[in-house]
Amino acid sequence: MIELIGVSKGFGGKAVLQDISAVMEAGKTNLIIGTSGSGKTVLMKCMVGLFDIDEGQILYNKSDFFSMTEKERKVIRQEIGMLFQGTALFDSMTVEQNVMFPLQMFSNMSYRDRMKRVNFCLERVNLKDTNKKYPAEISGGMKKRVGIARSIVLNPKYLFCDEPNSGLDPQTSMVIDKLIRELTVEYNITTVINTHDMNSVMEIGDNILYLYQGHKQWEGSSRDIIYSKDEKLNSFIFASEFLQEAKRMRQLDMEKKQTL
Amino acid sequence: MLLTSFGRYLLMLRDMFSKPENWKMYWRQFMLQCSDIGIGSLGIVIIISLFIGGVSTVQTAYQLVSPIIPKSTIAQVVRDSMILEFSPTITCIVLAGVVGSKIASELGNMRVSEQIDALEIMGINTKGYLILPKIMAALLTIPMLVVLSGFLGIWAGEIAGRVSGIISERDFLQGLVQGFRPYIVFFALVKSYTFAFIISSISSYFGYYVKGGALEIGRASTKAVVISCIFILLADYALAALLLT
Numbered sequence: 001m002i003e004l005i006g007v008s009k010g011f012g013g014k015a016v017l018q019d020i021s022a023v024m025e026a027g028k029t030n031l032i033i034g035t036s037g038s039g040k041t042v043l044m045k046c047m048v049g050l051f052d053i054d055e056g057q058i059l060y061n062k063s064d065f066f067s068m069t070e071k072e073r074k075v076i077r078q079e080i081g082m083l084f085q086g087t088a089l090f091d092s093m094t095v096e097q098n099v100m101f102p103l104q105m106f107s108n109m110s111y112r113d114r115m116k117r118v119n120f121c122l123e124r125v126n127l128k129d130t131n132k133k134y135p136a137e138i139s140g141g142m143k144k145r146v147g148i149a150r151s152i153v154l155n156p157k158y159l160f161c162d163e164p165n166s167g168l169d170p171q172t173s174m175v176i177d178k179l180i181r182e183l184t185v186e187y188n189i190t191t192v193i194n195t196h197d198m199n200s201v202m203e204i205g206d207n208i209l210y211l212y213q214g215h216k217q218w219e220g221s222s223r224d225i226i227y228s229k230d231e232k233l234n235s236f237i238f239a240s241e242f243l244q245e246a247k248r249m250r251q252l253d254m255e256k257k258q259t260l
Numbered sequence: 261m262l263l264t265s266f267g268r269y270l271l272m273l274r275d276m277f278s279k280p281e282n283w284k285m286y287w288r289q290f291m292l293q294c295s296d297i298g299i300g301s302l303g304i305v306i307i308i309s310l311f312i313g314g315v316s317t318v319q320t321a322y323q324l325v326s327p328i329i330p331k332s333t334i335a336q337v338v339r340d341s342m343i344l345e346f347s348p349t350i351t352c353i354v355l356a357g358v359v360g361s362k363i364a365s366e367l368g369n370m371r372v373s374e375q376i377d378a379l380e381i382m383g384i385n386t387k388g389y390l391i392l393p394k395i396m397a398a399l400l401t402i403p404m405l406v407v408l409s410g411f412l413g414i415w416a417g418e419i420a421g422r423v424s425g426i427i428s429e430r431d432f433l434q435g436l437v438q439g440f441r442p443y444i445v446f447f448a449l450v451k452s453y454t455f456a457f458i459i460s461s462i463s464s465y466f467g468y469y470v471k472g473g474a475l476e477i478g479r480a481s482t483k484a485v486v487i488s489c490i491f492i493l494l495a496d497y498a499l500a501a502l503l504l505t
Contacts, residue, residue: 045377048381049380049381050377050380050381073383074281074383075383076383077380077381077382077383078382078383080381080382082378082381084374084377084378085374086373086374088373088374088375088377088378089375090375090378091369091373091375102382104282104284104285105281105282105285105382105384106281106282106382106383160381
C-alpha cells in the first residue's frame with residue numbers, strides 16, 4: 001500500500017502539485033487521470049523518487065520514502081517495477097537481455113534459473129519467439145509487453161505504469177489493460193497507472209484519482225464516475241457526445257441491475 | 261551558470277563512487293567500454309599517427325637547410341615532437357571527437373528515452389554504472405593508444421624519410437637514440453591520463469544531463485567535443501608550464 005499525505009511539488013516557483021493526499025491499495029489498479037499538464041507524471045515521478053517533493057509524505061507500507069536512508073530507498077526501489085510511456089527498453093539489448101537485466105543485477109540465480117524466469121515472464125505477457133529480437137524490431141504493443149515482463153521479473157510489490165496505452169490501437173490497449181489487471185490481482189501488487197485512456201478508466205479503474213491543475217479534484221471508482229456530479233470530471237471523462245451517450249446507457253444498465 | 265555547471269560536474273564525479281550493486285555487471289560494463297573506446301578508436305589512431313609521423317619527417321627536413329646540421333637531427337625532432345605533442349595532444353583531440361561524441365550521444369539517448377530513469381528506479385546508481393566504467397576504460401585505453409601512436413608515428417617518419425630519400429635508416433636510428441630523455445615519455449603519459457579523464461568525464465557530463473529531445477542530444481554531443489578540446493589545450497599548456505620549465 002502507498003499513502004500520499006499532503007504532497008506538494010513545484011518547479012521554479014510554479015506549483016505543479018498542491019496538497020495531494022490519497023491511498024493506493026494493494027491488489028487494486030489505482031488510476032491517476034487528468035488533462036495534459038495536470039501533474040500526473042510529476043506525481044508518479046515523485047512516488048518513485050525520481051523527483052523530490054517539496055512538502056508532504058509518501059509512505060510505502062507506513063514508511064516515509066523521503067525520510068529513508070539511501071540504502072533503505074534502494075531496497076524499496078528493488079520492489080518497484082515501472083512501465084514507462086516510451087517503454088525505456090535498453091535498445092542495445094535483446095528482449096531476453098532486457099528482461100534478464102534486473103535478475104542479473106539483483107539476484108544470485110544461476111543462468112538456467114534466470115532463463116527459466118525470463119521465459120516464464122515473457123510467456124506470462126504472451127510473448128513468444130521474440131527472445132532474440134531487439135526492441136527496434138518489434139511492434140509498440142510488443143514493446144509494452146516486454147516492458148511489463150521486465151517490470152514483473154523481480155516479483156515487485158509496486159507496479160507503476162505511465163500511459164501504458166499511449167500509441168496503441170484500442171484492441172492492443174485492452175490486451176495491455178487486461179494483462180496489468182490480471183498481474184495486479186494475481187500477485188497482489190499495488191499498481192498505479194497514469195492514463196488518458198477512458199476505456200482503461202471504465203474497465204480497470206478500481207480506485208481513480210482525478211487531478212485538475214495540480215490538485216486532487218475527485219476520487220472514487222469507475223462505478224462512482226457514472227454518478228459523479230463533478231462538472232470538471234464529467235467534462236474531462238465524457239468529453240464527446242458519444243461518451244455522454246455511453247454514460248447514460250451505463251447508468252440505465254446499472255439501475256436496471258439494481259431494480260432486479 | 262558556469263559555477264552551477266562546474267558544481268554539478270563535481271557532484272556527478274562524487275556520486276559515481278558507491279558500492280556496486282553487482283561487481284560482475286560493473287566489470288562487464290567496464291570491459292564493454294574498453295572495447296568501445298580502445299578497439300573502436302584503433303583505426304583512426306593508426307591512420308592519423310602514420311600520417312603525422314610521415315609529414316613530420318618531410319617538413320622537418322624541409323626546414324633544416326643548413327649543411328652543418330646532421331641529418332640525424334630530423335629523427336630527434338620527429339621523436340620529440342611525436343612523444344611530447346603529436347601523440348598525446350593531437351590523438352586526444354581526435355579522440356575527443358570520436359569517443360567524446362559517442363559517450364555524450366549514448367548517454368543523451370539513454371536520458372531522453374528514459375533508460376536512465378528506468379535504471380534509477382531499479383535501484384541502480386546510474387552514475388556509477390554508466391559513467392564510472394567509461395572513465396576507467398578511457399583511463400586504461402587512451403594512454404595505450406597514445407603509446408601506440410608514438411611508436412607508429414616514429415616508424416612512419418622513418419619510412420617516409422627513407423622512401424623520399426631524405427634520411428637513411430641508419431641516420432634515423434642514430435638520431436632516435438641521440439639525447440633521448442626518458443622523462444618525455446613520463447610527461448606524455450601524464451598528459452594522456454589527464455586528457456583521457458577530460459574527454460570521458462566532460463562528455464559523460466553533457467550526455468548525462470541532456471534535457472529535451474533528439475536535437476538536444478546533437479547539441480550536447482557538439483558541446484562535449486568543443487569543451488573537451490578547449491580543456492585539453494588548456495591542460496596541455498598548464499602541464500607543459502608545470503612539468504617542463
